Every structure is written in structure tokens, then in C-alpha cells.
Amino acid sequence: xxxxxxxxxxxxxxxxxxxxxxxxxxxxxxxxxxxxxxxxxxxxxxxxxxxxxxxxxxxxxxxxxxxxxxxxxxxxxxxxxxxxxxxxxxxxxxxxxxxxxxxxxxxxxxxxxxxxxxxxxxxxxxxxxxxxxxxxxxxxxxxxxxxxxxxxxxxxxxxxxxxxxxxxxxxxxxxxxxxxxxxxxxxxxxxxxxxxxxxxxxxxxx
Amino acid sequence: xxxxxxxxxxxxxxxxxxxxxxxxxxxxxxxxxxxxxxxxxxxxxxxxxxxxxxxxxxxxxxxxxxxxxxxxxxxxxxxxxxxxxxxxxxxxxxxxxxxxxxxxxxxxxxxxxxxxxxxxxxxxxxxxxxxxxxxxxxxxxxxxxxxxxxxxxxxxxxxxxxxxxxxxxxxxxxxxxxxxxxxxxxxxxxxxxxxxxxxxxxxxxx
DNA sequence: ATCATATGTTATCGTTATTAACATCACGCC
DNA sequence: GGCGTGATGTTAATAACGATAACATATGAT
Numbered sequence: 185x186x187x188x189x190x191x192x193x194x195x196x197x198x199x200x201x202x203x204x205x206x207x208x209x210x211x212x213x214x215x216x217x218x219x220x221x222x223x224x225x226x227x228x229x230x231x232x233x234x235x236x237x238x239x240x241x242x243x244x245x246x247x248x249x250x251x252x253x254x255x256x257x258x259x260x261x262x263x264x265x266x267x268x269x270x271x272x273x274x275x276x277x278x279x280x281x282x283x284x285x286x287x288x289x290x291x292x293x294x295x296x297x298x299x300x301x302x303x304x305x306x307x308x309x310x311x312x313x314x315x316x317x318x319x320x321x322x323x324x325x326x327x328x329x330x331x332x333x334x335x336x337x338x339x340x341x342x343x344x345x346x347x348x349x350x351x352x353x354x355x356x357x358x359x360x361x362x363x364x365x366x367x368x369x370x371x372x373x374x375x376x377x378x379x380x381x382x383x384x385x386x387x388x389x390x
Numbered sequence: 391x392x393x394x395x396x397x398x399x400x401x402x403x404x405x406x407x408x409x410x411x412x413x414x415x416x417x418x419x420x421x422x423x424x425x426x427x428x429x430x431x432x433x434x435x436x437x438x439x440x441x442x443x444x445x446x447x448x449x450x451x452x453x454x455x456x457x458x459x460x461x462x463x464x465x466x467x468x469x470x471x472x473x474x475x476x477x478x479x480x481x482x483x484x485x486x487x488x489x490x491x492x493x494x495x496x497x498x499x500x501x502x503x504x505x506x507x508x509x510x511x512x513x514x515x516x517x518x519x520x521x522x523x524x525x526x527x528x529x530x531x532x533x534x535x536x537x538x539x540x541x542x543x544x545x546x547x548x549x550x551x552x553x554x555x556x557x558x559x560x561x562x563x564x565x566x567x568x569x570x571x572x573x574x575x576x577x578x579x580x581x582x583x584x585x586x587x588x589x590x591x592x593x594x595x596x
Numbered sequence: 597a598t599c600a601t602a603t604g605t606t607a608t609c610g611t612t613a614t615t616a617a618c619a620t621c622a623c624g625c626c
Numbered sequence: 627g628g629c630g631t632g633a634t635g636t637t638a639a640t641a642a643c644g645a646t647a648a649c650a651t652a653t654g655a656t
Contacts, residue, residue: 197603214504218643231646232604240644296564298420298499305565313569320570339571344583347567351557358502359511361553363519364526365545377550380590381583403634425613437615438635446613 198236200226202246206291209247215294219243244294245304249311251291255284256315263318269329271382273322278349278374285353292357319346326382336385348377404442406432408452412497415453421500425449450500451510455517457497461490462521469524475535477588479528484555484580491559498563525552532588542591554583 204225208217219240223230237243262280266273285292300308323345324338355361356370410431414423425446429436443449468486472479491498506514529548533540561567562576 219645220643229605230644231606234645235603293504296560298564299422309566309569312566316570337571340574340579343567343570343574344579344586347557347561347579347583348554349557350561351553351555354502354560355553355556358504360515360518361549363515364522364549365543368546368549373546373550373553376590377553377587380586383593384582384586384589387589424611426611435636436613437637440614441634 197226197228197232198246201228201233201236201243202250205243205247206250209290209294210288213290215244215290215297241300241304244297245300245308247291248295248308251288251295252308252311252315254288254291255281255295256318258284259315259318263322268322268325271326271379274319274326274345274382275375275378277319277322278345278378279371281349282353282356282370282374285357289357292353296354316342316346327385330386336388341381341385344381345378348381349374352377403432403434403438404452407434407439407442407449408456411449411453412456415496415500416494419496421450421496421503447506447510450503451506451514453497454501454514457494457501458514458517458521460494460497461487461501462524464490465521465524469528474528474531477532477585480525480532480551480588481581481584483525483528484551484584485577487555488559488562488576488580491563495563498559502560522548522552533591536592542594547587547591550587551584554587555580558583 201222205217205222208221208225209215219233220230222243223233226233233243237246258280259277262276263273266276295312320339320342323342327334327336327338327341352361352370352374361370361373362368407428411423411428414427414431415421425436425439428449429439432439439449443452464486465483468482469479472482501518526545526548529551530544533542533544533547558567558576558580567576567579568574
């Protein structure tokens with residue numbers, strides 16, 4: 185049922201198709217691609233793609249996986265560059281998220297489309313879960329360094345941080361962030377928001 | 391060029407079509423509707439719709455306007471029920487946003503699709519701007535009541551509050567909020583986030 | 597060598613968005 | 627009251643789309 189790594193004498197069509205689709209998405213500015221165009225770019229007939237993907241949505245799901253890997257790698261690179269347990273690391277992870285949303289705009293939008301069948305969505309959710317473990321680890325380290333004797337949930341803190349970064353990123357993605365005030369800057373907004381959450385977490389006594 | 395209020399002896403097709411589209415979207419669970427289905431539901435041929443909408447995207451834009459009006463009315467109802475200048479009002483506006491995202495799921499998703507041409511998007515941005523003035527007013531009142539002698543920007547505060555509510559709403563919309571921890575609750579997360587922002591705003595000295 | 601299977605092709609189908617050509621109805625003008 | 631003009635509807639057509647069936651070919655195990 186899965187021919188994930190199966191090659192073929194004409195080439196590795198599955199991966200070729202995914203990359204072709206990703207390039208088309210990256211160029212077009214949106215994610216409305218056609219099987220026909222992907223096939224043409226891969227130098228193959230439209231029907232050939234159906235040997236590797238159940239339907240168009242399955243192809244898009246594969247592209248989403250690729251996009252998610254790209255995002256995860258960026259986040260891991262940030263984590264490797266900064267000291268664990270610091271506020272700066274958490275801020276920079278958020279900034280990285282914003283930058284991905286900006287310079288890989290199509291991919292970011294694609295990641296949050298709500299399409300696909302239940303099975304495809306379940307797999308995607310799992311992939312995202314894996315991807316965002318970087319953030320959970322950062323939250324754990326921060327709490328361990330700053331509030332070692334308390335039981336604040338790192339997952340809960342990570343979810344809060346993800347929410348604010350995601351909110352700013354999606355509003356910016358829709359060019360809604362500065363409709364009230366043109367001087368508003370996404371990165372500064374995120375730094376302030378992150379700081380507010382962390383301060384609030386440290387202040388909370390239980 | 392605009393036949394917004396033009397009736398016809400066969401009926402008010404423009405509004406009929408918008409409502410038909412909205413109903414289809416509400417039922418289908420996504421926003422992949424076809425002109426053919428909308429026309430069928432309106433009891434009219436497909437081509438007839440093109441007398442009232444430039445293209446499919448223009449019809450969807452009209453549905454988005456309708457959805458936005460619905461959201462705005464809910465927010466205004468909340469504002470009317472609570473005392474201006476209170477944290478509770480701000481929290482309840484956010485909760486209202488979350489609830490709209492949940493029980494009008496398709497409409498909420500539709501609102502943040504990035505499709506349509508520049509002109510359509512500009513109009514939508516303007517409509518959203520109008521809609522969210524309720525939040526700005528709440529932020530102004532809050533600052534006026536709690537920090538009258540300071541120059542914290544109410545627009546900036548409103549944008550922060552919108553970001554956190556929007557982030558939680560969109561993650562929940564994608565069923566991503568509880569993938570780390572099933573006990574996480576969107577409403578509680580929003581109340582905590584709102585409180586963190588307001589506290590941070592009051593604490594900031596300049 | 598053979599043959600099952602994986603992988604490709606072409607031909608086709610039903611659906612879609614959109615447009616052109618034509619039809620009809622409402623309503624102002626003489 | 628007839629008449630025509632424009633707004634609004636129809637049918638028919640086109641091109642692109644996703645998807646599938648029938649057929650073709652190359653691989654690799656036996």
C-alpha cells in the first residue's frame with residue numbers, strides 16, 4: 185500500500201513529483217497546483233502520478249511533509265545555536281517561525297489548509313507533533329532553569345508560546361497585522377508576547 | 391458595475407445565491423463548493439450567477455462578508471452585555487471569537503483562506519478592519535480605566551489580544567491544540583493569555 | 597526464458613469555471 | 627398602448643481538471 189522508497193528504472197518518480205509540486209507551489213504564490221502541471225514538470229504523463237499517490241490530496245500531503253521537515257530543520261538549527269533554558273532561545277524559535285511563514289509563504293499556508301481525508305490529516309498531525317517537540321524541549325529547559333521547584337507544565341507553556349507565534353504568523357500571512365497601525369512589527373510583537381507569557385509563568389505561584 | 395441591491399422579477403438572485411453558497415459551505419464542512427451546486431440550490435442555471443458575480447471568487451468574497459457580519463454581531467452583543475474597561479469584557483470577546491471558530495467552523499476557515507485577487511482582498515481587509523474595531527474600543531476603554539496617564543497604544547494592545555485569540559482559534563480549528571496534551575482547554579488558555587498580556591501592559595513603565 | 601508485478605502510456609469520463617449566443621421580462625418613453 | 631432597451635435568464639460550447647480503465651513495457655525473481 186506504501187511505495188515510499190520504491191525506485192523505478194525511469195527514475196524516482198515519487199520524490200521527483202513531490203519536488204516538482206513543491207517548486208510549482210513555491211513559484212505560483214498559492215497552492216492551487218494541477219496534477220497535469222506537476223506531471224509535465226516531472227516529464228511524465230498525468231496518470232503516472234496515480235501509481236504513487238492515491239489522489240491529488242495525497243500528493244499535497246507529501247509536500248506538506250516536506251515543508252514541515254524544512255521548518256523543523258530551521259527550528260533545530262536555532263536550538264543548536266542558542267543556550268538551552270534561555271528566554272532568547274524561545275524568542276528566536278518564534279522569530280524563526282515568523283520568518284518561515286514569510287519567506288516560505290506558500291508552504292506555510294499549505295501547512296494549515298484544512299483539506300484531506302481523516303487518515304491523511306491524522307498523519308499530518310503526528311508529523312507536526314514531532315516537529316514541535318523542539319519547542320517543548322525549549323520550554324522544559326526554561327522552566328527547569330527558572331522555576332525548578334514548581335509544577336508548571338512545559339507542554340502547556342509551549343502551547344501558549346506556539347499559539348502567540350502562530351497567531352502573529354497567520355495574521356501577518358493574511359496581511360492583517362498592520363491594518364490598524366502600519367508601524368506594528370511582527371517580530372517586536374512576538375518578542376513582547378513571549379516575554380509577557382514567560383513573566384506571567386514565573387510570577388504565577390501555586 | 392455593482393448590482394448590489396438590484397432585484398429581479400424572478401427573485402433576488404444575488405442574495406439567494408450568497409445564502410445558498412453559505413448553506414452549502416455550512417453543511418459540507420469545507421468551502422469547496424461549485425458554481426453548479428450553488429446554482430442548482432438557487433434553482434437557476436450556472437451561467438445566471440455570472441450576471442451577479444464576476445467569478446466564483448467574488449461569490450466566495452460575498453459569503454465571507456456575510457460570515458464577517460455574523461462574527462461582528464456576536465462581538466457587538468458581547469460588548470453590549472459587559473462593562474467597558476473591564477478585563478472580563480476583553481476575555482469574553484476572545485471566548486466569543488473561539489466559539490465562532492468552533493460552531494461556524496467552515497465560515498471561520500473561509501475567512502482566512504488566502505485566495506481572490508488584489509481588489510477582492512483589499513475589500514475584505516477593510517471589512518475585517520471595521521469588524522475588529524469592537525476590540526480596539528475595548529482595549530481603549532481598558533487602558534483608559536487602568537492606565538489613564540500612560541501612552542500605551544490601544545491599537546497595539548488590541549493587536550496583541552487579537553493575535554493570541556487568533557492563534558488559539560486557528561490551532562484549535564486545525565485540531566492541533568491538544569496534540570501535545572489532551573487536557574489543554576482552548577478557553578482557559580485564552581483567559582490565561584489575555585491576563586498575561588494585560589498584566590504585562592500594566593506593569594510596563596515608560 | 598518466463599512470468600508476475602511495478603510502473604508507465606493513451607484514451608476516456610464526468611465535473612468544473614467561464615464565455616458566447618440567444619431568449620425573455622420589466623420598465624421608461626412616445 | 628406599443629416599443630425598444632437593458633437587465634436578467636437560458637442553452638450550448640470550450641478548455642482544464644481529477645480520476646480511471648485498458649493497454650504497454652521494463653524489472654527482477656524463479
